Amino acid sequence: MQSDVLMSIWSLAARAERAARAVAVATAGLSLMLAGCQSQPVKPLALFGPQPAPESLFVDTSDGWSLNVLRFAPSSPLQNADPVICCHGLSYNAGFWDITEKTSLPRYLQKRGYDVWCPSLRGSGQSTKPTVAQLRRLFRLNLSALEPGAIAQRKPGLLKADWSVDDHVRYDVPAVLDFVAQTTGRQRAHWIGHSMGGMVMFAHLSSGGGERINTFVAAAVPMVMLHPLNDVFQTMVDNMQVIQIGNAVVSTSLPAIMGTLVGPGLQSPIDRLFYNADNVDYLVGHRLGYQVLEEISAGQFGQLMDMVRNEHFRSVDGSTDYAEQIDRVQTPTLFLVGALDNMATVGAVQWTYNRVGSNDKQFMMFGRINGKLANYGHDDLIIGRHAQEDVYPHILRWLQRHPRPADRGAPEPGV
Numbered sequence: 001m002q003s004d005v006l007m008s009i010w011s012l013a014a015r016a017e018r019a020a021r022a023v024a025v026a027t028a029g030l031s032l033m034l035a036g037c038q039s040q041p042v043k044p045l046a047l048f049g050p051q052p053a054p055e056s057l058f059v060d061t062s063d064g065w066s067l068n069v070l071r072f073a074p075s076s077p078l079q080n081a082d083p084v085i086c087c088h089g090l091s092y093n094a095g096f097w098d099i100t101e102k103t104s105l106p107r108y109l110q111k112r113g114y115d116v117w118c119p120s121l122r123g124s125g126q127s128t129k130p131t132v133a134q135l136r137r138l139f140r141l142n143l144s145a146l147e148p149g150a151i152a153q154r155k156p157g158l159l160k161a162d163w164s165v166d167d168h169v170r171y172d173v174p175a176v177l178d179f180v181a182q183t184t185g186r187q188r189a190h191w192i193g194h195s196m197g198g199m200v201m202f203a204h205l206s207s208g209g210g211e212r213i214n215t216f217v218a219a220a221v222p223m224v225m226l227h228p229l230n231d232v233f234q235t236m237v238d239n240m241q242v243i244q245i246g247n248a249v250v251s252t253s254l255p256a257i258m259g260t261l262v263g264p265g266l267q268s269p270i271d272r273l274f275y276n277a278d279n280v281d282y283l284v285g286h287r288l289g290y291q292v293l294e295e296i297s298a299g300q301f302g303q304l305m306d307m308v309r310n311e312h313f314r315s316v317d318g319s320t321d322y323a324e325q326i327d328r329v330q331t332p333t334l335f336l337v338g339a340l341d342n343m344a345t346v347g348a349v350q351w352t353y354n355r356v357g358s359n360d361k362q363f364m365m366f367g368r369i370n371g372k373l374a375n376y377g378h379d380d381l382i383i384g385r386h387a388q389e390d391v392y393p394h395i396l397r398w399l400q401r402h403p404r405p406a407d408r409g410a411p412e413p414g415v
Contacts, residue, residue, distance in 0.1 A: 048111035051075050054098070054118075056126070058153040059179040061171040065163075066155040068126035069179065070094050070118040072106040078113035080403040082188050082214045083180050086118045088292075089195030089220075090165075090300060093125030094118040095292045096194070096382065099284050103383045105192070108392050114399065115184060119176045121168050121197075122160075124294040126150040131158045133295045142290060164299030164316045165196065169203045177212050190399055192217040194382055195344065199223060199313055202352070203322040205329045215332040215402045217395055219381050222344035223323040223352045225308050230342055232269045233308050273343045276377035279384045288383070326352055332360035334398045336391065338376030339367025362398070366390055 055071045086106060088096040097118045098104045106116040120127040126147065134145040134157070144150075181187050191213050193201045198221030205213065225233065264277040264285030271277070277285075296304075299316065307313045312323035333356055337349040346365060353363045366376040373386035381391050 049075055051107065051110050054106070056149065057179075057183075058126075059175050060155070061122070061175040063167070063171050064155065065122045065128040065160065065171065066153065067122065067128075067172060067175060068094065068120045068150065068154065069176065070098070070106075070120075071183075072110040072116040072118070074110045074113050074115060076113055077115055081114055081399070082186050082190055082404050083115040083117060083184050084109055084190045084192060084399065085176060085180060086116060087176075087191065087193045087197030087200065088118075088121070088124070089193075089197050090304065091294050091296050092292050093127075093294050094120040095125065096288075096379075099287045099292065099383055100281075102388055103284055105382055105387075105392055105395070108388060109396065109399070112396060117176070117180050117189075119172070121172050121200075122163050123297055123300075126154055128155045128157045128160055130161050130295075131156070132161075133157070136295070140290070144291070162297050162299050164297070165200065165203075165303045166316050167299070168196075168200045169207070173200055173204045173209075181212075186404070188212055188214045188405070190215050190217070190402070192219065192395065193221060194219045195221060195378065199322070202326060202329065203313070203320075205331050206322060206325045207320075208328075210329070210331045213331050214405070215334070215398065216329075217334045217336065217398060218349075218352075219336045220338060220341055220344040220349070220378050221335075221352070222307075222348045223313050223326060224311050224348050226345065226348050226351065227311060229308065232273055232342070235269075236305070237308055273378060275379040275383070276338070276340050276375055279374040279376060279380045279386070281385055284383050284385075288379075323352070326355045327357045329356045330358050332402055333358055333362075334395070335361065335363045336381055336394070337363075337365050338378060338381055339365055339369060340375045341378045343378040364394060 052073050052075060055073065057069045057071055059067050059069060061067060084106075086094075086097045088094055097106050101107060106118055109116050123129045123133070126144070137145045177189065180189055189212065191201050193199070193216070198216075198218040201213070201216055202218070202221065202223055205216065228234075229237065264271075264275065264280040264282065275285075280288075303314075303316055306318075312321050314321050314323070335349055335353045337344060337346050339346065341349075350363065353361065366372050366374075366381060368375050372390045374380070374384060374390070376384055376387075376390075381387060384391070
């Protein structure tokens with residue numbers, strides 16, 4: 001299936017009307033790579049004043065992995081607000097939240113007084129990852145693997161070749177929550193999870209971890225894959241062994257190179273699972289491929305495919321059905337879904353919303369039919385061209401309605 005997708009990409013690129021554009025984009029992409037491809041300097045809103053640059057911190061998990069956490073500390077912190085943790089999804093790292101100033105939810109909240117933390121789960125970003133993954137990143141001319149500070153603090157990954165989503169639930173989530181609590185002195189936090197970054201929180205909450213979470217924002221989070229499947233997922237099921245081999249050999253290296261060179265301009269069927277190209281700027285798509293895209297481990301892939309085949313998100317050994325026990329979740333939860341999401345479909349997110357046990361919950365769909373500026377796909381909720389206008393204010397208002405428990409009833413901070 002991967003070979004068919006790649007052939008379709010190259011055939012599209014070969015069309016005469018795309019050729020000139022591809023050459024120009026490749027040249028621009030190479031220039032950005034050699035320049036380090038750093039985000040543009042932030043131009044703070046005059047209303048909020050300048051903000052500190054994000055701080056790169058590290059915390060060890062109880063099973064011996066090192067996690068990199070980016071902290072966006074505000075210059076004028078709110079006194080009645082718990083910290084906010086933003087957790088990325090499968091095949092991404094913490095950079096997903098801060099691709100550009102316009103698509104940076106952490107900077108948006110930081111300017112409004114929130115202390116925001118963005119972890120890279122194991123196997124991603126500057127956290128512990130397999131050495132081969134670091135080498136593949138260098139092959140893409142991404143020099144982040146050579147950052148001296150990260151090399152000195154992250155644990156080596158030569159012998160850490162595989163991990164599962166269960167490992168994120170059992171080790172990464174508690175390590176991040178403990179670290180944020182110890183650093184800030186606040187025992188509770190808001191958790192904003194995108195895709196798998198929300199799945200791990202639902203698993204954590206349904207397993208009895210709700211006392212640490214003030215509220216949960218579930219952005220494009222699928223706990224079920226409702227059947228019948230769309231064509232892309234059905235093809236994955238029909239060709240699972242071939243895809244497993246391709247994931248192990250090629251991984252995300254070639255798709256990352258293509259994304260780096262052409263941004264969202266040429267979409268394969270798999271790309272359509274992740275975003276609506278009409279709602280993602282070129283620079284965002286370019287940096288998504290170059291800076292954010294990570295490799296998927298065999299364990300993660302196996303759990304994903306089990307979910308696709310059997311509908312429910314379950315533990316690796318099948319003993320725990322995280323979707324089935326979703327009614328145990330009592331944490332206030334905001335559900336966000338894109339009208340054109342082909343991964344966490346509207347129906348799948350509605351399924352979870354209906355079953356969550358909390359009485360304090362809200363469901364929001366983002367599309368033109370709801371008066372929004374664009375039709376949103378899976379990633380667009382965070383990195384979409386109009387996300388700052390359409391989506392971020394709703395997240396902010398949700399956080400404002402849920403201040404620190406001791407401070408409930410205090411005046412809400414201004415937008």
